Amino acid sequence: MKRAVTVFGALALGWLAIEIAFKPFLDKARAAMDKSDPARDPDDVDEDNKKLPSDADASDA
Structure with missing residues (x-):
């Protein structure tokens, strides 16, 4: 279970780094x-x- 959390965290951190x-x-x-x-x-x-x-037409009425 600890390994899965570590892998998920690493993937999330990698995705964030790429996005930034x-x-x-x-x-x-x-x-x-x-x-x-x-x-x-x-x-x-x-x-x-x-x-x-x-939207603009509805506000004019």
């Missing part, structure tokens, strides 16, 4: 994947405040 070391690259890659989502309609998202047009 490559954060700028990973952020760009995740943004690119979000932009290339075929289900995403660019007309539905306002890039300045990330609100859906339907």
Whole structure:
């Protein structure tokens, strides 16, 4: 059991180190994947405040 906890801790620490070391690259890659989502309609998202047009219409009423 102690060995399993040690291995899990080492894996978690390794993952954290990779996330911190490559954060700028990973952020760009995740943004690119979000932009290339075929289900995403660019007309539905306002890039300045990330609100859906339907949210703005509901608050105007």
